[in-house]
Amino acid sequence: MKKKIIFGSIGVALIAVLAWFGAKNSKSPIEFETEKPFKTNIVRKTVATGKVVPLEEAEIKPKVSGIIEEIFVEEGAVVKVGDLIATIRVVPNVGSLNSAQGSVKTAQLRFDNTKTLFERNKGLFEKGVISKQEFESAELNYNSARQDLSNSQNNLDIIKKGSAAGMGKTANTYVKAEIAGTILEIPVRRGTQVIESNTFNAGTTIATIADMTKMIFEGKVDEAEVGKIKNGTVLEVSLGAIEKKKYLAKLNFIAPKGTEENGAVQFKIKGDVTLDNQFFVRAGYSANADIVLEKKDSVLSIKEALLQFDKKTEAPFVEVKVGDQKFERRDVELGISDGVNVEIIKGVTLKDEIKIWNKASKKEEEEEKG
Structure with missing residues (x-):
């Protein structure tokens, strides 16, 4: 009698366990969250890396060969046209x-x-x-x-x-500033031997002068994007040495010929930078320029992470909710993307709920953790 009772109790327990597992398995193993499409502004940009350099820069070279006798300015000094930079002592041939x-x-x-x-x-x-x-x-x-x-x-x-009587400071031994600006570099010192600039020799650079009030951005863009920009495009230039500050620049040059770098063809670009008095911008600062390739305002969009792609055709699609944890596939036509949001031209509406296919519900996550 006791054996019958024990076996009966075991049987009831087994039936209860099987019933519980059946009920659990009848539910969807994962409950997916959803998101609705929205309207937003999408701006597609590219970044050109480069530097800021003076628009006008001149190398001052001697008109006679000789020895630097005296230097009258220092790097960083501001000079006017005609200011004396150095004198040369001639060593005659x-x-x-x-x-x-x-x-x-x-x-x-x-x-x-x-x-x-x-x-x-x-x-x-x-x-x-x-x-x-x-x-x-x-x-x-x-x-x-x-x-x-x-x-x-x-x-x-x-x-x-190096000079004759009556020439005064117009003598060739006097090296003068040929443009107004800031002395960027003086690569020679007193006693340095210098060579005059002529048809057969570039000559020794005594000083480099630049107008620091007129700066340009010089950078490079990839061949895949160069066809989408044009002269007059506005750039936002960020300098590595100045944080949280952007300067506007206007594109005024796109190289007609590209150069190959690391297997990719790059094209040089230039743009006039608009400066202010907040910071002193030095020549040669590294810089990045944000270039707007395309912009659309208030367009129907979804997060790019919601997209799925057909394994055979690679056509984009999303899964739209049609019932309790029931979804149907919708092929979509895409517009521009900024890497986070993507424009939807055709396929879904603002009322649709789109499956977040790569994220389970919070309830499911808590159960898995438990």
């Missing part, structure tokens, strides 16, 4: 010096000879022995010889000293 000295001697001999002839002809003219024409010819030769002697002496002085 032996061959040029010898040739110039020979020219002076030749000119001196010619001058002495024409002077003697001029003084003799002058006396004869005054006595009426020679004509006025002969006298004027002798006078012309004398004046010409005197000028040649003066020129050859000046040329000798320039070769020896």
Whole structure:
């Protein structure tokens, strides 16, 4: 009798357990949350990396070769056109010096000879022995010889000293600012040997000057995006050295030819940066420019994370709620995206509830944790 009671109790317990499991399995194993579409503004941007540099920058080079004798400014100094930057002490070339000295001697001999002839002809003219024409010819030769002697002496002085008498601060030994601005760099020091700029040599840079009130952004954009921008596009420039500050810039140059970098073709762009007096922007600051490629206001949108893609066709779709934890597939046509929200052109309405397919309900999560 006791055995029957025990077996009967076990049977009842088994039936109860099986009934509980059946009830549990009849429910959906996961309860999904949903979200509704909404209207928002979507801006699609790209970022160009680069730096800010002065619009006008000039390298000051010497007009004669020699040794830096004195430097009168420091880096960071503000100069005007014509301000003296440095002076040069000329080290004459032996061959040029010898040739110039020979020219002076030749000119001196010619001058002495024409002077003697001029003084003799002058006396004869005054006595009426020679004509006025002969006298004027002798006078012309004398004046010409005197000028040649003066020129050859000046040329000798320039070769020896870099300047001639009467030139003052216009001499080639004086290095002056050719544009107004700030001295960015002085790569030479007193005693440095410098070479003049000529057809065959770029010359030694004595100073670099730039107008720091006019800055431009220089950066690069990918070939996939360069066709979507144009001159006049507004950029938002962020500087690495200045936090929480953005400067507006207007695009004014897009390179006609790209350069390949790490397997991708990049195109150089430039834009005029609008500065203010809040911060001093230094040349060469690293910068990023946000470029608006496309913008739409108040468009029907969903979060991009709600999208699913067909494994065969890769066509986008969402699952729309049609009942209690029941969903149907809806193919959608997409517009622009900002990486978070995406425009829905066709497929859903504002009233639809879209399945969050990659997130279980909070209740389900709590049960799993329990």
